[in-house]
Amino acid sequence: MGIPAVILEGVGKRYRLGEHHGSGTNLREQMVRWGGRLLGRPAPVTHDLWSLRDVSLTVEEGQAIGIIGPNGAGKSTLLKIVSDITSPTEGRCRTHGRVGSLLEVGTGFHGALTGRENTFLNGAILGMKRNEIARRMDEIVEFAGIERFMDTPVRRYSSGMYLRLGFAIAAHLEADILIVDEVLAVGDAEFQRRCLGKMNELEESGRTVLFVSHNMDALVGMCPTAVWLDQGRIRRIGPAEEVVGEYNRSVTLHGGTTDLADRFPDADARVTAISLVDEADRALSVMSTWSTGHIVIEIAVNEPYPGLDVAVVVINSSGTIVLDECLRDATFELADRMLPGAYQLRCPVPAILSPGDYSVTLWLGSAYESGERYEDVLTFRVDGVDARRRAVKLGLPWEVIPGQG
Numbered sequence: 001m002g003i004p005a006v007i008l009e010g011v012g013k014r015y016r017l018g019e020h021h022g023s024g025t026n027l028r029e030q031m032v033r034w035g036g037r038l039l040g041r042p043a044p045v046t047h048d049l050w051s052l053r054d055v056s057l058t059v060e061e062g063q064a065i066g067i068i069g070p071n072g073a074g075k076s077t078l079l080k081i082v083s084d085i086t087s088p089t090e091g092r093c094r095t096h097g098r099v100g101s102l103l104e105v106g107t108g109f110h111g112a113l114t115g116r117e118n119t120f121l122n123g124a125i126l127g128m129k130r131n132e133i134a135r136r137m138d139e140i141v142e143f144a145g146i147e148r149f150m151d152t153p154v155r156r157y158s159s160g161m162y163l164r165l166g167f168a169i170a171a172h173l174e175a176d177i178l179i180v181d182e183v184l185a186v187g188d189a190e191f192q193r194r195c196l197g198k199m200n201e202l203e204e205s206g207r208t209v210l211f212v213s214h215n216m217d218a219l220v221g222m223c224p225t226a227v228w229l230d231q232g233r234i235r236r237i238g239p240a241e242e243v244v245g246e247y248n249r250s251v252t253l254h255g256g257t258t259d260l261a262d263r264f265p266d267a268d269a270r271v272t273a274i275s276l277v278d279e280a281d282r283a284l285s286v287m288s289t290w291s292t293g294h295i296v297i298e299i300a301v302n303e304p305y306p307g308l309d310v311a312v313v314v315i316n317s318s319g320t321i322v323l324d325e326c327l328r329d330a331t332f333e334l335a336d337r338m339l340p341g342a343y344q345l346r347c348p349v350p351a352i353l354s355p356g357d358y359s360v361t362l363w364l365g366s367a368y369e370s371g372e373r374y375e376d377v378l379t380f381r382v383d384g385v386d387a388r389r390r391a392v393k394l395g396l397p398w399e400v401i402p403g404q405g
Contacts, residue, residue: 064208068229258273260273268303297345305338
């Protein structure tokens with residue numbers, strides 16, 4: 001058993017929500033409330049929201065923990081409590097060592113100060129001496145890649161420059177515990193790669209890392225253990241690959257299959273359902289860039305349908321068609337003699353899609369009939385490393401042509 005770096009004991013965080021304004025805990029809110037009463041405005045309806053409830057967790061020194069869950073699960077609130085940005089409503093949080101956090105772009109920056117001055121300010125907050133910070137300055141500047149702007153007030157920085165400097169400071173100023181939220185999604189692909197590499201270095205050097213991300217491939221690659229938060233409570237703690245797999249499968253329970261039985265009920269042939277599944281036939285709504293899947297289409301043929309064809313069109317979030325496949329291109333003879341009955345068609349989805357959101361549109365018809373179109377009947381997301389930045393093996397046909405002479 002290692003030495004604990006972070007200990008959470010029954011932690012809960014409650015926020016009081018009102019319809020019109022805050023809960024009246026400062027002078028301005030009190031004046032707004034009093035003014036409303038004088039004008040005859042009814043008192044606002046308030047209710048409690050528990051962002052976290054009964055969270056107990058121990059993170060050992062040198063351990064990298066990935067924290068996953070849907071939006072609103074309490075991930076960022078948990079990191080803010082560990083960072084001592086906010087206090088728990090109930091329970092207790094203890095940390096041992098300096099905590100460096102990157103929870104949002106520009107956290108802890110003063111807009112009127114330069115990048116260099118903010119670096120010294122952040123180091124001082126961590127309890128470091130000026131000469132310690134100065135010793136690491138060159139490394140920070142090199143990593144951030146904004147040397148020309150280090151003596152410029154950060155209020156003139158772009159969000160990308162904020163992020164670069166913020167992460168460089170958090171990663172290089174000798175924090176014992178590094179906390180990183182999904183803010184890395186703001187950076188470009190090359191900077192994200194460098195950040196993930198740096199976090200791996202910190203973990204190997206014995207630093208403790210708490211990492212929140214929706215990039216499941218990056219999280220599994222860096223964190224041996226994952227914590228799954230759901231509605232403010234811990235649902236599961238375990239090996240990252242297992243927890244992420246279970247989480248991804250749970251997401252699909254709310255939309256991995258689309259029922260289309262009520263569309264075009266009088267057609268001679270129609271689509272009744274569509275789903276995206278993995279290699280073990282488990283429904284998916286999130287794919288990895290490294291994995292293959294299948295779009296499974298259920299069809300019902302009511303009358304002999306000569307020349308039947310089904311087209312699958314996969315479209316990215318920009319409206320660009322990235323995959324366009326037809327049944328007859330793959331199995332012409334089978335499609336040409338579809339007799340009445342129920343059929344299951346399986347269209348492979350190769351591991352070539354870049355990270356992002358996708359929708360699927362279907363067409364069912366023949367060369368002799370216009371057919372029917374099923375718009376946006378399935379949506380899914382791809383997480384992981386950009387396919388354009390890695391090798392893709394498609395099994396392309398080669399030709400060998402004998403030389404002359």
